[in-house]
Amino acid sequence: MIVITAPTGNIGHRVLDHVLAAGRPVRVVVRDPARLSAGVRDRVEVVQGSHGDPRVVARAFDGAETLFWLMPTDHHAASVDEAYVGFTRPAAEAVRSRGVGRVVSVSALGRGTPYAAEAGHVTASLAMDDLIAGTGAAFRALAMPSFMDNLLRQAGAIKEQGAFFDVMSPGGKRPLVATRDIAAVAARLLLDDTWTGQAEVPVLGPEDLSYDDMAAVVSEVLGTPVRYRQIPAEAFKDRLTGSGMSEAMAQAMVDMMIAKDRGLDNGVVRAPENAIDTPTTFRQWCEDTLKPAVRAL
Template structure:
C-alpha cells in the first residue's frame, strides 16, 4: 500500500501523515519545502519535492500510489483563484488517471454542491468534477468552517472584536481540521468503499457568529463582541490591502454565495465530529494571543 499525501504540512495533511505513520504505513508526501516537515516526521516518510501546479511533478510523484489525499493548495489571494484551482485540479486528476491511483480522498467544502456562485469554492467544485472523471474511487469531504480560520483574526480578537460579513445569528457548521484528518486517514486506509462518495464534516454543532463570540469570550478570558460589516466593506478593505480584483471576488463570493445555503449532507452520525470549539480555542488561540501581546 502506497498512500500519497499532498500539502503534508497543512492542518489536515499533517494529521493524516501522523495517523498513517501510527498505522504502520510509510506515506509518500508531496511537498514544496521539505524543511517544513517536523524532523521526527521527515525521516519516516518518502519525500517528493515539488509544486502541485507542475503537471510533470505531480504525475511523477503519484506513480505507483494506490491512494492519495488531494488538497488544493491555491491561496485565496492569487489573481484568479478559481481558474488557478481548476488548472491545479486538472494536473492532479490527470496524474490520478494516468497512474491508476485507485482511491482518492479530496478536501472539499460545504458550498461545493452549488457548483457556481460561491467564490473560490467554485474551484473546489471544479476539482470534484475532474476527480469524478478519473475512474478512481473518490471521496469528497465537504467540510464546514475551520476553527483555524480564527487564527487569521488574532489582531481583531485582541481588540475584543469578531468581524464578520454575514448574518451573526445564522448557524454554520464549524470543524477542527484535526478531526477532518482523522476521517481522511481512516478512508485512505480502508479499501472497502467504492464509487463516488460525498461526506459532510460538520464538527460537533452548528454555531452562529454570536455563539462563537460567547465561546471565545469564555475560552480567551476577554470580552469578544461581533462586529458586522457589509460585502462592500470587505471588498474595500481587501482592495486597500493590495489584493487583485479576482482574489477579492473569490473571497467575498465565499460568504455572499453561501448565505442561504443548507449543506447537502445533513448533520448526523457520519457528519458530526467530536472536537468542541471551546477546548480548541483555549488550547490554541489563547496561547497565540498571549504570545502576540508580548
C-alpha cells in the first residue's frame, strides 16, 4: 500500500496519477474528498482529514509500505517551525509505530551551505527531514530549488504590466524545476521497492537561469516584452502580510528569498542525470503552461 498526502495539490495530484497508472494500491489522505475526481475516488482508499492530525495519520499509515509526504501550505501559522516540524510530528510518530518502510518527502536544497541556518521555510523543511529520518524508515528527501510553476502567480502582472517581481537580484543564476518533473521523480521512488537507507535526492531541472534570463525567455514565448523588476524585501513582505499571511510566515518567506539570493540553491553541482530526471526546460514550461495561462486572462 502506498499512501499519498496532499493528493489534490499541484504536485500531489500528478504523483497520484503516476502511481495509479502503475496499478499499485493507493490510499490518500485528503481534507475534502470531493476535490478528487470521480474516476480517482473509485480507484483509491480515502482517509478524510488533515495529515497533521494524529488520529488521521495513525489510520492512514496502518499497513502502509511507502509514504509520499508533502506539506500543506499554511500561510497563517504562528511560526515556520510549527508549520513544518509541528505539523509533521504526529506523522513521524505514526511512521514509527505503524512500521512504514519508506518515506519520500518534498523538501528543499540548501543543506550544508552557510545559508541554511537562517533560510526561513528551507530551514524548517530541513528540520522536518531530520524528524522523519529519526523514525528509522528508509527515506528520500527530494531537495528542491524554486519551482517554475510559482511564476503562474504573476500571470496577471505579466499580462497587464509586462513584468514580474521578486526580491532576488536579476543576474544570479539558480536551478529551477517544473512540478511535473518533481512528481515524476517522486513517483519513480514510490514505485521502487528496492531502495534502502536515507539520502537527499537533488531535483535540479536541466539548467540554471537568472531572473533576467527568465524574462528574456518569457518575452520570446509570449511575443511581447516582459521585464523582471527587483523590489525591496520590506515591500515584498508587506505584500504578503497584506494578502493575509501571518507576520512569522511572511518573514520566513523573505528570509528564504534572501538566502537563495546568496547562494542557498547553488550548493549542489548539476550532474548529467539531473537533465534526464527533470527534462522540462523553462522555455518548454512557458510554452506549455505559462503562455496558455496568460492568454486566458
